Every structure is written in C-alpha cells, then in structure tokens.
Amino acid sequence: MPEHSVRPMGEIRPMIEIRNVTRSYGAFKALDEANLSINEGEFFSLLGPSGCGKTTLLRMIAGFDNPTTGSIAVDDQPMAGIPANRRPTNMVFQSYAIFPHLNVEQNVGYGLKRLKLEAGEERRRVEEALAQVSLTGLGKRGATELSGGQRQRVALARALVMRPKVLLLDEPLSALDKKLREQMQVELRRLQQAVGITFVLVTHDQYEALAMSDRIAVMFGGRIAQVASPKEIYQRPVNRQVADFLGGMNFVRGEIIEENGASLTLDTLGFGRVSTEKPTAFVRNGGAATLGIRPERLRVLWDDETSQFQVTGTVVERHYFGEITHLVVEIPGLEKPLSVTETNDFGADDIPVGSAVRLAYDPEALVAMAD
Amino acid sequence: MTAAAEGSAPLAASRPGRKPLLQSESAQGLALITPTFLYALVLLVLPILVVIAHSFWTQHYLTIDRTFTLENYRIALTEPIYRDLLWRSLYISLVTSVATVVLAYPNAYYISFHGGHRKGLWLFLITIPFWTSYLLRVMSWKVILGYNGVLNSGLMGLGIIDEPITALLYNSNSVIITLVHAWAAFAILPIFVSLEKVDRTLIEAAKDLGDGPLRSFLRVTLPLSAPGVISALLIVMIPTVGDYVTPKLVGGKDGVMIANAIQAQFGKASNWPLGAALSVTTMIVVTAMAGAAVLIIRRAARLAR
Numbered sequence: 001m002p003e004h005s006v007r008p009m010g011e012i013r014p015m016i017e018i019r020n021v022t023r024s025y026g027a028f029k030a031l032d033e034a035n036l037s038i039n040e041g042e043f044f045s046l047l048g049p050s051g052c053g054k055t056t057l058l059r060m061i062a063g064f065d066n067p068t069t070g071s072i073a074v075d076d077q078p079m080a081g082i083p084a085n086r087r088p089t090n091m092v093f094q095s096y097a098i099f100p101h102l103n104v105e106q107n108v109g110y111g112l113k114r115l116k117l118e119a120g121e122e123r124r125r126v127e128e129a130l131a132q133v134s135l136t137g138l139g140k141r142g143a144t145e146l147s148g149g150q151r152q153r154v155a156l157a158r159a160l161v162m163r164p165k166v167l168l169l170d171e172p173l174s175a176l177d178k179k180l181r182e183q184m185q186v187e188l189r190r191l192q193q194a195v196g197i198t199f200v201l202v203t204h205d206q207y208e209a210l211a212m213s214d215r216i217a218v219m220f221g222g223r224i225a226q227v228a229s230p231k232e233i234y235q236r237p238v239n240r241q242v243a244d245f246l247g248g249m250n251f252v253r254g255e256i257i258e259e260n261g262a263s264l265t266l267d268t269l270g271f272g273r274v275s276t277e278k279p280t281a282f283v284r285n286g287g288a289a290t291l292g293i294r295p296e297r298l299r300v301l302w303d304d305e306t307s308q309f310q311v312t313g314t315v316v317e318r319h320y321f322g323e324i325t326h327l328v329v330e331i332p333g334l335e336k337p338l339s340v341t342e343t344n345d346f347g348a349d350d351i352p353v354g355s356a357v358r359l360a361y362d363p364e365a366l367v368a369m370a371d
Numbered sequence: 372m373t374a375a376a377e378g379s380a381p382l383a384a385s386r387p388g389r390k391p392l393l394q395s396e397s398a399q400g401l402a403l404i405t406p407t408f409l410y411a412l413v414l415l416v417l418p419i420l421v422v423i424a425h426s427f428w429t430q431h432y433l434t435i436d437r438t439f440t441l442e443n444y445r446i447a448l449t450e451p452i453y454r455d456l457l458w459r460s461l462y463i464s465l466v467t468s469v470a471t472v473v474l475a476y477p478n479a480y481y482i483s484f485h486g487g488h489r490k491g492l493w494l495f496l497i498t499i500p501f502w503t504s505y506l507l508r509v510m511s512w513k514v515i516l517g518y519n520g521v522l523n524s525g526l527m528g529l530g531i532i533d534e535p536i537t538a539l540l541y542n543s544n545s546v547i548i549t550l551v552h553a554w555a556a557f558a559i560l561p562i563f564v565s566l567e568k569v570d571r572t573l574i575e576a577a578k579d580l581g582d583g584p585l586r587s588f589l590r591v592t593l594p595l596s597a598p599g600v601i602s603a604l605l606i607v608m609i610p611t612v613g614d615y616v617t618p619k620l621v622g623g624k625d626g627v628m629i630a631n632a633i634q635a636q637f638g639k640a641s642n643w644p645l646g647a648a649l650s651v652t653t654m655i656v657v658t659a660m661a662g663a664a665v666l667i668i669r670r671a672a673r674l675a676r
Contacts, residue, residue, distance in 0.1 A: 062579060084578045085578045093572050099573060101594050114582065
C-alpha cells in the first residue's frame with residue numbers, strides 16, 4: 001500500500017464541518033450525533049456496512065436531505081436552507097445518473113449551460129474535463145452506447161467540469177468489475193491529487209477506502225466509530241467492530257495486570273504477558289481487555305529459526321489463494337484458533353494440515369481495543 | 372455457453388431435422404397473436420378494403436356501378452362543404468388533443484411524483500367517469516353548457532352575466548370541451564407511465580448540476596416523458612377526428628364534423644361511394660397529421676437540449 005505524502009498545501013483548513021448532525025426517520029436514527037471535520041484538498045472516505053448512515057451523510061452534504069438537528073458548513077458557509085443546486089458541491093451518483101437523452105458532450109456540459117459562458121470557453125472546459133477522465137474523442141457518443149467504466153468517467157467529468165469545492169462520490173466503483181475497479185482506484189486518486197479538490201467518497205469496500213483515502217471515517221449504525229488515516233485505522237482500530245470490518249483480525253482476551261499512563265500490561269493465555277500502548281479512548285471494562293493481531297503479522301518460523309516472541313500450535317486448516325496461503329492454527333490455551341496469512345515464497349502452501357508450527361509475532365502488532 | 376451447446380448436441384442428433392414447431396420462439400409468438408390477428412383481419416382489414424373499393428365506384432340509386440372512377444375523390448376534395456368539414460374536424464381534433472395533453476400532464480405529474488402510496492387510488496379515481504356510458508357523459512355536458520344549463524344559471528345567479536351565453540352550446544367549442552373531458556384519462560395514463568419511468572436520480576443530478584425545479588423539469592423530466600406525451604397526443608387526436616356522437620349531440624349546426632357527413636352519405640343520401648371516398652380521404656389526412664405531430668415533437672425535443 002503506498003504511503004501518501006503530506007500535501008504541500010501548508011496550512012490545513014477545514015472544508016466541511018459537520019456538527020452534531022442527527023437524521024431521524026420517526027424513531028429510527030439514520031445518523032446519530034455525527035461530528036466530523038474534512039480538510040481542504042483531502043481525499044476523505046466514509047466507510048461502513050450498508051445502513052450505517054454514510055450515504056445519508058453524503059446526501060446531506062449535497063443538499064438532497066437535511067439534518068433533523070445539527071449543522072453542516074462547507075467552506076465556512078452554513079448549508080442550512082441552501083438547496084442542492086446552489087451548493088458548492090457536485091456528486092458522482094452510484095448509478096452515475098447519465099442523462100440518457102443527451103450525448104457525452106451534452107452530459108458533461110449540462111451544468112455549464114446555465115453559467116452562460118462564451119461558446120468557446122464552454123467547449124474548452126468540456127474538452128478539458130473529458131481529457132481528465134481519458135474520454136477525449138468520445139464527445140459525440142450517445143449516453144446509451146457507453147460501457148460501465150465509460151459511464152463512470154462521464155459522471156466524473158460532468159461533476160469535475162463544475163469545479164466544485166467538494167466532490168461527493170457515492171460508491172462510484174461498486175458497479176465495476178474487480179480489475180476495472182482497481183484501475184479506477186488508482187486513477188481517481190491520481191485525479192484528486194491533480195485537481196486538488198476535496199473528495200468525499202462513500203464506500204463499503206475497506207480496500208477501496210484504504211487504497212485511496214487520506215483519512216477514513218468508519219461508521220456503524222449511524223455513529224462514527226473512528227476517524228483516522230488508513231494506516232492508523234488498519235493497525236490501531238478503536239474497537240472490535242472496526243478491526244473486524246477492516247479485514248481479518250485475531251482476538252485474544254487478556255487480564256489487565258497494570259494500567260498506567262499510556263501503557264497497558266496484560267496477561268494472556270496464548271501470548272503470555274504483553275505490554276502494549278493504551279488506545280486513546282480506552283475505557284476499562286472490568287479486569288479484562290481485548291487484544292488483536294492481524295493474520296499477516298504472524299509469521300511461520302522455519303526449521304532452525306527462533307524468535308523471542310513465539311507461540312506453538314497445530315495447523316488445522318490450510319487455504320490456498322495463489323500468492324498467499326491462509327493457515328488456521330490451534331494454540332493450546334486459546335479459545336479460538338489463530339488465522340495466519342503467509343506469502344507463498346517460502347513454501348507455506350506445502351505445510352501439511354496436522355503438523356506443528358511455531359509462529360513469531362511482533363509484540364508491537366498486538367493492539368488493545370475496546371470491545 | 373459452451374456447456375449448453377454441448378448439452379444440446381446429443382438431443383439434436385437423436386431427432387434429426389425435427390425441430391418441434393411449437394417450441395421455437397417465433398412460433399410461440401405467432402401462436403399468441405394469431406387469434407387477434409385473424410380478428411383484426413376479418414373485422415378491420417377486410418372492411419377497409421371494401422371501403423377503399425367502393426370509393427372508386429359509382430352508385431345509381433340501389434345498384435353499384437363497378438367501373439373505376441376518381442369522381443368521388445374529386446367531389447370529396449373540391450366540394451367546399453366537405454373541405455370545410457374536414458378542416459373543422461382536423462382543427463377540433465388538434466385543439467382537443469393539445470388541450471387534453473396540456474391539462475392531463477399536471478395530473479399525471481402529480482400522481483407520479485406526489486402520489487406516494489396512493490398512486491393506485493388516484494388512477495382508480497380517474498377511471499370513475501368511465502363507469503357511466505359515454506352518451507350519458509356527453510348529455511351531462513349538454514346540461515352544464517345549455518341555455519338554461521348549470522353554467523349559465525350559475526353565472527347569472529352570481530350576477531356575472533345578465534342573460535344566458537348562447538356561445539356555450541352547439542358549436543365547435545362545446546365539442547372541444549366535451550371531448551377534452553371525455554379523453555382526459557386516455558392522456559393521463561400514458562403520460563403517467565412515462566413519468567414513472569423517469570429515473571429520479573436524473574432529476575437529482577440535474578439539481579446537483581445547478582438546475583432549479585423549473586429548469587430540471589424542462590431539461591430532464593419533460594424530454595424524458597416525451598414518449599408519453601406523443602402517445603397521449605396521438606391517442607386523443609386520431610379517434611377525435613372521426614368522432615360522430617359528440618358533434619351530433621352537442622355540436623349543433625356549427626359543430627358538425629366530417630364523420631357526420633360520412634354517416635349521411637351511407638345513410639340518408641345513399642351514396643356509399645362518396646362516403647367511402649370521404650372516409651379514405653380522412654384516414655389519409657389523419658395519418659399525415661399524426662406523422663407530422665410526431666416529427667414536430669421530436670424536433671422540438673431535440674432543440675430543447
């Protein structure tokens with residue numbers, strides 16, 4: 001995963017301010033007291049399962065829905081009472097919403113018509129937007145003659161041509177096949193860095209969010225669980241739900257032995273005594289806590305290799321995935337077997353089921369989290 | 372696909388050259404439309420052929436002279452009375468269909484966009500007038516528009532007019548008013564259907580790109596519902612040209628239409644060939660008008676972009 005460099009923008013300035021926003025439908029709260037600040041020029045993702053309120057939040061920023069309570073400001077302008085057509089935001093819809101009665105050029109130029117630009121200027125901007133999404137030359141193509149990927153690009157160009165302060169993307173890649181989706185992730189990220197517009201992406205695909213975003217807000221059941229960089233979210237999830245949603249995670253229960261300042265010492269059955277950094281929002285809940293370690297942070301030790309930190313167990317399942325092998329290893333004393341992901345360069349795909357293995361781990365990779 | 376081809380190969384081999392007739396898709400399609408097709412052939416195409424044949428013949432009292440002649444068409448096209456009647460019929464049907472569509476559109480729009488869970492109920496309510504006979508509905512317009520009718524007595528009661536307006540009944544206007552009401556549901560339904568098919572996200576997209584409610588309606592909703600508007604226009608326009616009952620009942624002397632003249636030729640005047648020539652002329656003119664209407668609307672929709 002590429003590390004995104006810090007933007008050379010100098011000062012960080014908030015572009016979208018979401019303050020105590022709640023959206024209720026009768027007794028049901030689609031969004032519950034959401035607080036969020038999205039910075040200028042940032043690629044920000046709202047990540048969560050369906051029904052977590054991420055699309056509701058996006059639609060409220062766009063102006064298609066209004067908060068029941070709370071406020072939204074874009075570029076220091078309060079958005080209350082401002083309809084969608086007068087907001088400095090543009091949206092790429094999940095279904096792309098390409099106007100079927102217009103061709104590519106007319107679709108992209110749709111929003112410019114109203115601005116009464118000079119004919120040449122309008123043309124130039126449409127051409128520029130088409131070039132940005134690599135659709136040069138397809139301007140006369142009818143909307144119904146486009147492939148899924150092309151429709152997506154037209155939707156993107158149509159929004160970008162308006163030069164919005166914020167571009168909102170509602171699951172824009174979910175309708176594409178895997179290969180095209182991965183290609184578009186890279187392109188979207190590159191495009192965002194080229195134009196420098198604030199992007200807010202709604203997605204339920206954790207890899208998409210991790211690969212593209214500067215920061216991610218993970219949402220569950222109408223609440224924002226964690227807001228952090230992809231690396232932070234993946235490596236130091238605040239709770240089990242976030243950890244689980246972001247990929248595989250082995251959970252280990254531990255007795256809290258000592259809690260002081262920023263560190264936490266626990267006794268676990270499988271991993272023995274572990275000292276770990278205390279999560280910022282850690283709330284002690286009785287004498288036990290949950291530790292998590294990602295499957296790829298466990299490494300199989302070969303023949304004469306040893307490690308200061310290792311556990312021994314028996315392989316009970318092996319699943320082959322091409323470049324990696326997934327092992328399920330039972331450790332005496334642990335309630336649940338550990339999942340281990342190994343690359344296949346050293347022959348992990350040949351480890352027989354039933355054999356004993358030693359697993360090395362980095363104690364730094366064992367992170368404490370709320371339940 | 373390969374698997375399917377392989378699977379069907381042995382089947383085809385076991386019964387060479389005997390593709391079951393009723394299993395082919397086109398045969399099934401034909402079987403479905405055959406009854407309707409025969410019905411239409413016997414009761415629509417054959418009578419039209421008979422009419423076309425008659426239009427080239429001559430009638431001498433009770434006998435038909437079957438020598439080919441264009442005399443009937445000469446009369447139909449040059450006699451001022453028939454030309455006027457045809458023009459009036461076209462005018463009435465054009466005004467009626469445009470007025471019906473203009474009045475039906477807001478109804479259809481309301482049901483489609485604001486009908487919520489009650490769309491079915493609204494559509495049901497629209498069909499209620501059809502529970503009564505068409506004749507009764509036309510007669511009730513006579514009651515409303517008549518010299519001592521509801522409208523006149525109402526207006527007089529309110530002191531807006533001093534004496535009854537005679538222009539309300541027995542002219543082209545009364546025919547148009549009655550027809551617009553009679554055909555409303557036939558215009559509302561196709562427009563409603565095409566509005567239902569408009570993807571609401573497209574309207575959101577238009578708003579997102581800066582369009583207010585009126586602009587997004589004109590640039591997205593209206594062009595996308597054009598098919599419904601065109602069919603509504605044709606559904607009303609084509610039958611009203613040849614309407615016979617309405618002008619007979621509320622048209623009076625000034626509301627007579629071409630169908631009344633045709634009826635007279637087949638009836639009292641006993642000149643079937645002339646009636647047939649008038650019928651054929653009307654059919655051709657209606658076809659031309661309908662085609663022109665479709666072309667004009669398509670062109671307008673293209674310009675609106």
